[in-house]
Amino acid sequence: MNDLLVRPRRVYVSRKIEFNAAHRLFNPEWPDSENTAIYGKCSNKHGHGHNYLLEITLSGIVDRNTGFLFDLKELKAILEEEIINRFDHKHLNHDVGELQECVPTTEVLCVLIWDILEQRLRNINNRELALHEVKIHETGKNSVRYLGE
Amino acid sequence: MNDLLVRPRRVYVSRKIEFNAAHRLFNPEWPDSENTAIYGKCSNKHGHGHNYLLEITLSGIVDRNTGFLFDLKELKAILEEEIINRFDHKHLNHDVGELQECVPTTEVLCVLIWDILEQRLRNINNRELALHEVKIHETGKNSVRYLGE
Amino acid sequence: MNDLLVRPRRVYVSRKIEFNAAHRLFNPEWPDSENTAIYGKCSNKHGHGHNYLLEITLSGIVDRNTGFLFDLKELKAILEEEIINRFDHKHLNHDVGELQECVPTTEVLCVLIWDILEQRLRNINNRELALHEVKIHETGKNSVRYLGE
Amino acid sequence: MNDLLVRPRRVYVSRKIEFNAAHRLFNPEWPDSENTAIYGKCSNKHGHGHNYLLEITLSGIVDRNTGFLFDLKELKAILEEEIINRFDHKHLNHDVGELQECVPTTEVLCVLIWDILEQRLRNINNRELALHEVKIHETGKNSVRYLGE
């Protein structure tokens, strides 16, 4: 089966999930005026929120036996445990331990999710499987990508 | 000009805008256990948030002179004043006066926005112009419509 | 709480779910030539498939206590049981009992899903809650709606 | 076959097509200052353009034999002839005869397309088949619907 895969083929597999969270862009080391100047209405006291659309991309060689890069059921379980449990229906400033000393911009959130997933996937025994990209769409207009550089 | 409009034509014109807000589903008259039973993780203490996509529909007879139902520049200004200023980058439970005695579900928000806009548009001197529908997409999966019934 | 709801408010709440299924448009009572004339490549022998995007709309009066029309967690469970279990990852011609004597067009599927859900929701003890509409997007271009008429 | 259709079932079938056209909102009976006041930059001299997304909805009783409301291949041919040939890759002010005495707002375009399709579909010998709605999305934010009222 799968003679097309006799030659190793490197593919990129992406999976989207959504989580709904509140955040406030505010640096407690700065006076309010500085926060307003930098963050505008994103620094409003009680925070606001987003439907964060997260797109995870893995890369690696397709398994000749299964025709899969990686079992999406397993990826879904990892994302449920690491992402949904940590961020969904939470206030990023108050409820996420890893963000206590951070301003939860989309850039920072993207880097944090990379660090969490890269650590988790590193231990999977799979030929060359690697986290390739973490992309977050904060709104329909704005998005941030991080590739581990 | 516009002979097509000699016969009165009733059209429905829709405009979409987005606002980003936090909310918490929590009824302070109930014990925490009741809130958790009814609202689940939507009742988490510090709230969560959404990109609320709001779609306003007006109905009425097309003006034969302009070919418009209603000037979208004017509608945009009304939505900026009544919706963006009131809800965007706010925490619905803390920052919106009209919601102080409400659980800010999408249903309640939809009804409130109808009441605000219906009041505002009522005073516009235009043949038969009326607010027809307020629709809110809370996520890509869930939406609520209210038609004033 | 929820003084906005002292006056009864009738809203329409929609929920989208997706199921992935195969089907073949073929009437066994007709010769192949007739099937080809009517259904074209949709009658290819082994079938083809779609990501069916289903949108269910309920209508009724918002509950003043909860601010909900209907608990979306409960709706999600009903859709899982009645729709996902019955149609997802199935071949509509072979695997769905209710469609054995049917040509599984989107129109027929829409009517069947209405009948299933209308029966199921009828027994829920809720002021005026009713199934309002079943809409299926077969592709990004084609959709069918049924309102029980 | 199709016992589900023994009872007559009224469905609404929608089909989307896109056409790419230029237009200018300008009333030659008015001075330039009036055009600028009413239409703003939409009255720029050489026009601008849109990807017009048109959604046509037909209503009627599903045919028990075919399980179709109406053959989408036939609808596609009608839309190709009446809509694509007339409007696609055209400048609405210069190239469309029916719009010579009109300001080509989305409202006017919607009404014109209704008149064209309603006339064309009226002659099809089909139980209760009728044009139900013409909807045009001018941009992702603005849309107009006309139902023949």
Add this chain to the structure above:
Amino acid sequence: MNDLLVRPRRVYVSRKIEFNAAHRLFNPEWPDSENTAIYGKCSNKHGHGHNYLLEITLSGIVDRNTGFLFDLKELKAILEEEIINRFDHKHLNHDVGELQECVPTTEVLCVLIWDILEQRLRNINNRELALHEVKIHETGKNSVRYLGE
């Protein structure tokens, strides 16, 4: 004309097409239990299906005379012949010769489409025109990209 193109400019041009197909993830060399363990409900006997959204990306230097990388009418014809004819309204396991010895996962399908199009485009006499990427969205959540590595 086109002085902007005196300096060679390498662009990436993408075109999306959709095909509707059925498939079953099943390896006949394995017992049923193994298929179920690996593929879950994707291995259901009669298959299921998808609206496969395919996005082809070409790269190369823009032609100074035409301002095009490649004539999209010609690309459309190639995709009609090589992709639509081969895959649309087909059951991938039964109707596609090249997949007879394959498990038709999205990864395998992506690699096959690359091989077909790379072979076809190789013979076009065009400065540096090359197939850059084949991307398939199997659902709104899952996608696979292959770049020929």
Add this chain to the structure above:
Amino acid sequence: MNDLLVRPRRVYVSRKIEFNAAHRLFNPEWPDSENTAIYGKCSNKHGHGHNYLLEITLSGIVDRNTGFLFDLKELKAILEEEIINRFDHKHLNHDVGELQECVPTTEVLCVLIWDILEQRLRNINNRELALHEVKIHETGKNSVRYLGE
């Protein structure tokens, strides 16, 4: 604050804006027959139009103090000035000085926007901030990317 950013992190931040413009694909140095052969109905005399969806991507190291790559309010102002003012509600062949000697294909437009924004952003004093990509979606099916190569 922002200990996650002690190690420099290179991110890619994207912003989408839309402009509505008319264009005509026509090379005045060629006879009409040549224009028709190459550009087909895109060379119709009075032009046609599109909702151009532009996606700008910047790359660079996240600022440890703000958690931003670049202030999106500032980017929005630059895009308003350089893109909206120049292209929105314009006819690309008549109203844009930089395109007077060009056939305004999407490829050419993409290259021009790169040149404009790369020049503008070059002067911003920011560690390693750079324009990474300009992408234009001409329709839902066709898009072009340019990365400065």
